Amino acid sequence: MVDKNIKISIVGVTGYSGLELLRLLYNHPNAEVISIHNTQQTHTDISEQFPHLKKMYNLTTMPFDSVYIMQHADIVFFATSSGVSKDLASEFIEAKFPVIDLSGDFRLPASLYKKWYKKEPASDQLLQQAHYSLADFYNNNATYIANPGCYATATLLALAPLAQHQVLDKDNIIIDAKSGLSGAGKSLTSTSHFVNVSDNFSMYKANQHQHIPEITQQLQKWQPDIEHIQFTTSLLPINRGIFISAYVKINDAVQANQIDKLYKKTYANTQFVRIMSQNQLPNIKQVIGTNFTDIGITYNPDTRYLTIVSVLDNMIKGAAGQAIQNMNHFFGLEESTGLHLLAQYA
Template sequence: MKVAIVGGSGYGGVELARLLQQHPNVNLTQIISHSQAGANFSEIYPQMTTIIDEPMKDLNLEKLADDIDLVFLATPSNVSHRFVSDILEANLKCIDLSGDLRLKDPALYKSWYNFETTAEAYLDQAVYGLSEIYQDQISEANLIANPGCFPTAGLLALIPLIENQIISTESIIIDGKTGVSGAGRGLSLNVHFSEMNENTKAYQLGNHKHIPEIEQELSEKSNDSIMVNFTPHIIPMTRGILMTSYTNLMIEQTNEQITELYQSYYQDQPFVRIRENGQIPSTKEVYGSNYCDIGFQVDSRTNKLIVVSVIDNLVKGASGQAIQNLNIMAGWDQRTGLHQIPIYP
């Protein structure tokens, strides 16, 4: 399959390029960047020297449609929704890594993303690409809305509990911690070295744009309206997300019962790994890989279940899951091109 990346100069784009170079069934034919058009990809990312030594191009959909089968949109928010109709009318498949197609209610884009969507007609058509949960729909889709990084980690931890009615839906508290690469490659005082080094910050309390995405998917699985308290934190590391979800148990459960529930739910999913015997995963244990590791503890004293899920925000939280979705769409093994073992230490 021939593919192109639109938005190749960002972290999501270069991670896609790195992973696609190892995919046996894919030919990356073009990398497109409006801001860096004409510059060699290896000039922007010298680690790609001798691997991808080609100039990036500006977007020309007519020429693109003659050369590829699928396009990855690794653009910032408020960009990809403008191109979706043209891409689909050119009979191209599309996987969008931005947040422009994840929410089904178009009004939410104004209140959470601060723009008016121009892709309202395609929001219902876009399949939410949480690979382990919507595999059947993804396999038949032409348009995928790749999930956000925080939602990927949080939803994989919570959906099995919601579907099995193990926890109360009225008081879900999620604490998220992310490395600085989640903020993208753009210049920002917030992630300046002297601001971030030896420092940890909570941000966007109660108004992070991933909140409606998490609530949408949990509500879908519960057939009820769910609201969550989600607080993200940025910590001084490059990659990784650790999500700690605090939930109230509806029925008495042991650690063994919760282990069995998770293992049964994800038994056919190679990228979700369930920890046993009270082991709690850390971000370093999934670094550079497409795994989501989940651990938990039943707190019988307070009747709570505490769940910890970890991912690499640039792989399972973005580009790796996009390739996993590509594999599902194409009918290939989910693991194709994604056999990377976590880098440790």
């Protein structure tokens, strides 16, 4: 077996994203998890706590310890809730030690973070060290990588070809986004109780989801006149998956029948974005368990609205998988290393 030369520490290992990192990294040929940390718990055999890890991992959770991590690991993943890395990551930033942060703490400027997350932000000085890295448009080798949010990834990949060509009608960008429950994490609330989710569908945080500014600021980089998006989020009675229905108008610079070509060209050299055949739309299931984002487009000549559907697995492409893709870039590995994942058909 190949030498697993990249040593990884994970902070927040008992959350959904942390456990998904453990799962995916098990089969990464060049990387190995050498320590797992939990902000609350200490010294628990991870496979006793999570029997699905039996015979696979022989690791014990440790309290967070930045010195230990910097001495033993090559990179640290923060798979923590928002509000944790902004405090704990500063030592790594100061030491220029590589961090991939799956939380939202370093994705926004201080003022926007404060407004949308309703928490105190990290300092401007720290925030400036972080680079927001949409892995399929990799363009930087920053040491502190802010891994994009799940909804943001699905939405940005759906709109990128249009925004990059600046053909979006900025006043009518409507996103109806849906997510499975794992996106909300492990916390026990009435909205995660099985009886309230099963056989149900509900909209939440309409116009208030914290991924809105994350999406808008990236769109603006591509098409500067975009100020706002109409963005709502709803909860699907499934465990995994994001489904974005985007309704947009485009300006005269591009014709409807050119759109397919535009999408195919934009993603021609990517490995993890698949454009569906003409007028076919993807469903959630075809990407679950994978690092793919699948995109389909259909145009309505009556309303002149374009419908763009994009789907991804929120735990993989929307979290742990994209983080590994970013890690692969950082270490100069082929970006799909450890991510050759296919969806279960049945």
